Amino acid sequence: MQPKTAHSARALRSQGALAVLRHVHAHPSATRADAARALGLSSGSATEITSRLKAARLAEETAPPRTGGRGRPSPALTAHPDGPLGCVVDIGHEEWRVACVELGGRVITEDTGRHSGSSRLVGTLAAHVAALHAHYGRRVRAVSVCAAGTVSRTTIVQASGLGWRDVDLGPLTPPGIPLLVGNNATLAGLADARRGAGAAARAVLHLTVEVGVGGILVVDGRPVDGATGAGGEFGHMPFGDPALECPCGARGCWDLEIDGRAMARALDRPPPPDPRTAAGEIIASAPSDPAARDAVARAAHALGRGMGALVNGLDPDVVTLSGLALDLAATAPAPLEEGYTSALMRYRRAAPPPVLPSPLGPQGPLIGAADAAFDVLLTEEGLDAWSRAQA
Numbered sequence: 001m002q003p004k005t006a007h008s009a010r011a012l013r014s015q016g017a018l019a020v021l022r023h024v025h026a027h028p029s030a031t032r033a034d035a036a037r038a039l040g041l042s043s044g045s046a047t048e049i050t051s052r053l054k055a056a057r058l059a060e061e062t063a064p065p066r067t068g069g070r071g072r073p074s075p076a077l078t079a080h081p082d083g084p085l086g087c088v089v090d091i092g093h094e095e096w097r098v099a100c101v102e103l104g105g106r107v108i109t110e111d112t113g114r115h116s117g118s119s120r121l122v123g124t125l126a127a128h129v130a131a132l133h134a135h136y137g138r139r140v141r142a143v144s145v146c147a148a149g150t151v152s153r154t155t156i157v158q159a160s161g162l163g164w165r166d167v168d169l170g171p172l173t174p175p176g177i178p179l180l181v182g183n184n185a186t187l188a189g190l191a192d193a194r195r196g197a198g199a200a201a202r203a204v205l206h207l208t209v210e211v212g213v214g215g216i217l218v219v220d221g222r223p224v225d226g227a228t229g230a231g232g233e234f235g236h237m238p239f240g241d242p243a244l245e246c247p248c249g250a251r252g253c254w255d256l257e258i259d260g261r262a263m264a265r266a267l268d269r270p271p272p273p274d275p276r277t278a279a280g281e282i283i284a285s286a287p288s289d290p291a292a293r294d295a296v297a298r299a300a301h302a303l304g305r306g307m308g309a310l311v312n313g314l315d316p317d318v319v320t321l322s323g324l325a326l327d328l329a330a331t332a333p334a335p336l337e338e339g340y341t342s343a344l345m346r347y348r349r350a351a352p353p354p355v356l357p358s359p360l361g362p363q364g365p366l367i368g369a370a371d372a373a374f375d376v377l378l379t380e381e382g383l384d385a386w387s388r389a390q391a
């Protein structure tokens with residue numbers, strides 16, 4: 001079997017197979033003709049590569065429905081029905097999801113549940129991953145986690161929303177399967193930079209507000225997440241009141257100026273047990289309640305100020321927003337704009353980076369985690385390993 005495997009791995013490496021697969025993953029509705037055009041391949045080469053990808057169980061062709069027009073439509077390139085899968089685990093503040101995602105990003109199976117924040121959740125999730133691995137076998141190429149907390153390598157070092165500290169996610173993955181762990185804001189930013197509002201830009205600053213504010217700078221489709229993956233914890237930059245101590249241990253964190261805790265404080269209310277829900281309620285009541293409107297305006301202004309500071313420091317082409325940041329921008333656009341402009345260096349004010357809403361919604365972190373999983377497969381080494389697994 002060895003010579004055949006080596007031959008098949010070489011065949012996949014050569015002449016654009018990897019480029020075509022990456023194109024199929026990034027553009028799930030692309031036809032063979034679209035891929036050929038985008039990659040500068042002749043029609044003959046595209047056909048030949050496609051037949052190799054089919055033989056390797058990596059891609060399939062699906063005939064599009066006939067439209068009644070003249071000529072035969074080009075078939076769409078899609079995931080192979082026995083093709084590789086990423087297993088994605090989403091650890092949110094109150095809910096979890098375990099999903100299998102195929103090339104192109106379609107979710108083929110998904111389990112969800114609620115949790116109370118106990119770190120026993122890791123065992124529950126590991127059992128779900130093990131069941132999927134038992135069912136799909138070698139088709140599962142990586143386990144990719146998006147977590148609502150600060151991530152360093154494969155450990156959640158701190159998640160104040162969950163009450164977790166130093167929770168190792170190593171037990172989540174079966175032996176021999178790579179484990180990737182990312183912060184949910186980082187992965188939402190990755191997805192938005194590749195597939196969302198930032199898709200046309202080179203340097204994308206993504207910011208999201210849930211409990212606190214997080215985000216990431218993504219350059220050329222790669223998150224700038226530092227030495228251990230913990231980069232992008234913008235919410236713990238000292239843009240806030242130094243009299244306030246953050247659960248992270250630092251003082252004056254930006255987090256404390258923006259989310260439900262900040263708005264409750266502005267309204268002289270006690271710290272809410274669930275800042276995300278509290279923020280949503282306060283924002284919803286802003287149109288009819290002047291005090292709530294002021295609290296929202298202060299939070300939006302603080303978001304704008306920090307955004308300007310990050311633009312000065314990171315120089316993105318575009319800023320994209322998700323989560324409650326969109327609600328703040330929609331409810332209090334003027335304070336956000338004033339905060340943003342006032343924090344920008346003068347030379348930037350004439351043409352500041354545009355601020356755009358992410359179209360991906362709450363699916364952003366999951367889509368980003370799936371992309372991170374396919375980044376493992378869609379390399380020469382990843383395709384070699386796939387060929388060996390098929391032998």
Ligand SMILES: [Zn+2]
Binds near residue numbers: 248
């Ligand atoms: Zn902090």
